[in-house]
Amino acid sequence: MKRIMLTVAYDGTNYHGWQLQPNVTTIESVLNETLSTLLKEDIRVIGASRTDTGVHALGNIAVFDTQARMPADKFSYALNQRLPEDIRIQASREVAQDFHPRRQESRKTYEYKILNSAFPMPIYRLYSHFTYVPLDVVSMQRAADYLAGEHDFKSFCSVNTTAETTVRTIYDINVEKSRDLITIQVTGSGFLYNMVRIIAGSLMEVGRGNMAPEEMVEILKACDRTKAGPTAPACGLTLVKYEFMEENVLGNTTG
Amino acid sequence: MKRIMLTVAYDGTNYHGWQLQPNVTTIESVLNETLSTLLKEDIRVIGASRTDTGVHALGNIAVFDTQARMPADKFSYALNQRLPEDIRIQASREVAQDFHPRRQESRKTYEYKILNSAFPMPIYRLYSHFTYVPLDVVSMQRAADYLAGEHDFKSFCSVNTTAETTVRTIYDINVEKSRDLITIQVTGSGFLYNMVRIIAGSLMEVGRGNMAPEEMVEILKACDRTKAGPTAPACGLTLVKYEFMEENVLGNTTG
Numbered sequence: 001m002k003r004i005m006l007t008v009a010y011d012g013t014n015y016h017g018w019q020l021q022p023n024v025t026t027i028e029s030v031l032n033e034t035l036s037t038l039l040k041e042d043i044r045v046i047g048a049s050r051t052d053t054g055v056h057a058l059g060n061i062a063v064f065d066t067q068a069r070m071p072a073d074k075f076s077y078a079l080n081q082r083l084p085e086d087i088r089i090q091a092s093r094e095v096a097q098d099f100h101p102r103r104q105e106s107r108k109t110y111e112y113k114i115l116n117s118a119f120p121m122p123i124y125r126l127y128s129h130f131t132y133v134p135l136d137v138v139s140m141q142r143a144a145d146y147l148a149g150e151h152d153f154k155s156f157c158s159v160n161t162t163a164e165t166t167v168r169t170i171y172d173i174n175v176e177k178s179r180d181l182i183t184i185q186v187t188g189s190g191f192l193y194n195m196v197r198i199i200a201g202s203l204m205e206v207g208r209g210n211m212a213p214e215e216m217v218e219i220l221k222a223c224d225r226t227k228a229g230p231t232a233p234a235c236g237l238t239l240v241k242y243e244f245m246e247e248n249v250l251g252n253t254t255g
Numbered sequence: 256m257k258r259i260m261l262t263v264a265y266d267g268t269n270y271h272g273w274q275l276q277p278n279v280t281t282i283e284s285v286l287n288e289t290l291s292t293l294l295k296e297d298i299r300v301i302g303a304s305r306t307d308t309g310v311h312a313l314g315n316i317a318v319f320d321t322q323a324r325m326p327a328d329k330f331s332y333a334l335n336q337r338l339p340e341d342i343r344i345q346a347s348r349e350v351a352q353d354f355h356p357r358r359q360e361s362r363k364t365y366e367y368k369i370l371n372s373a374f375p376m377p378i379y380r381l382y383s384h385f386t387y388v389p390l391d392v393v394s395m396q397r398a399a400d401y402l403a404g405e406h407d408f409k410s411f412c413s414v415n416t417t418a419e420t421t422v423r424t425i426y427d428i429n430v431e432k433s434r435d436l437i438t439i440q441v442t443g444s445g446f447l448y449n450m451v452r453i454i455a456g457s458l459m460e461v462g463r464g465n466m467a468p469e470e471m472v473e474i475l476k477a478c479d480r481t482k483a484g485p486t487a488p489a490c491g492l493t494l495v496k497y498e499f500m501e502e503n504v505l506g507n508t509t510g
Binding site: 009010011056058076080085086087088089090091118119120121122123125126127238 | 264265266311313331335340341342343344345346373374375376377378380381382493
């Protein structure tokens with residue numbers, strides 16, 4: 001028995017998110033079915049980030065256990081021949097038997113994209129949120145700077161959370177504009193449910209002048225979801241990168 | 256009666272190209288139907304670039320004549336409320352009664368995108384061509400430089416062309432790489448049928464070492480389609496910009 005880690009990219013448009021649910025197609029259900037058929041075993045993957053309906057990923061993580069003798073790096077090729085074209089494995093490797101992607105120290109990077117122009121642009125429509133209200137990117141960056149560091153992000157978390165603690169660390173948060181496309185890039189130790197979309201929704205309120213950048217301080221202090229901006233739509237969000245501390249990943253496999 | 260010019264953006268994935276054809280949905284057919292319903296007149300647009308099936312546009316051009324009293328700049332808003340979300344008007348304005356988009360001096364800019372990585376990336380799959388064979392961007396740019404300027408591009412034109420002359424001018428041609436995405440950007444006075452896709456296919460042959468950059472000189476001289484590389488797939492191609500000489504557009508409307 002060995003444990004394989006997959007780096008999974010997907011276009012979330014046609015999926016009901018990552019997590020297994022009855023009667024709908026999810027990334028997890030497709031991976032389980034495809035792996036089970038390929039390996040003739042009953043495979044159940046463990047996902048790192050359970051992204052919502054419509055959220056995209058360049059590199060989410062899944063692990064699973066198998067008896068198969070296939071070399072670890074060949075799983076990506078074998079799976080990509082069988083997966084629908086909106087899911088593609090970017091890498092596969094062996095990890096320690098006890099490696100669990102959600103219990104491992106990691107850094108996640110998300111991008112939230114906003115098309116800020118007079119009219120929507122069709123080729124961006126599935127991968128960005130559109131608004132014609134002009135956004136001030138400089139104010140948005142100033143607001144974002146207040147969110148960097150370790151804070152209680154309870155105000156930036158869906159009230160439906162089951163998290164034990166709402167304290168998280170944002171290592172890096174940048175707001176950049178290229179032509180009409182604004183990208184909010186956030187790297188952190190972990191994110192609460194809807195946290196990046198609520199941050200994006202709040203920064204947009206700042207960008208259109210409805211909130212001052214300094215208000216982020218009050219919102220953080222309040223620990224009250226109603227003080228922050230709205231949850232920005234899912235389609236603008238992409239999980240870009242999931243990084244583990246190298247020693248944890250390799251752990252027992254090298255020992 | 257006035258003539259209105261539309262700047263039309265679309266995701267070409269679900270269309271049989273621009274041009275009206277029986278029994279299939281094209282950009283032209285959707286524009287004609289939407290305009291005719293909106294204005295209660297029998298509207299037939301004249302397109303600038305008749306893009307192929309699967310080709311995208313950020314700014315193709317269409318003109319049409321109408322009796323409607325609506326201010327010219329309001330057509331974009333009225334149309335966008337009725338068009339499917341993969342077609343969006345970016346601008347509308349009045350032009351001279353005799354303005355014909357294909358008979359006007361203009362500069363067109365196309366981009367051909369190639370994802371050059373080990374595996375396809377789902378969110379790019381509809382807007383780029385994927386190849387895992389490593390491409391040498393420096394050689395591709397050297398080859399591209401031979402194509403700049405005025406040449407007989409017969410070798411880079413589909414044999415099905417009906418063009419009177421195959422001489423065209425390329426003002427600018429650049430090959431750039433950002434992460435795994437290679438973009439070939441070409442600006443010219445006009446392009447022959449399939450010309451940008453045959454240029455892209457030929458530059459890819461150079462990029463993978465099957466052709467030397469200098470061979471472009473021979474290929475141009477040959478005036479023989481079989482000497483150039485293959486026609487690269489449509490989905491990688493986007494018509495980015497269509498510029499008219501300002502005086503021509505305004506012509507009689509300001510007089």
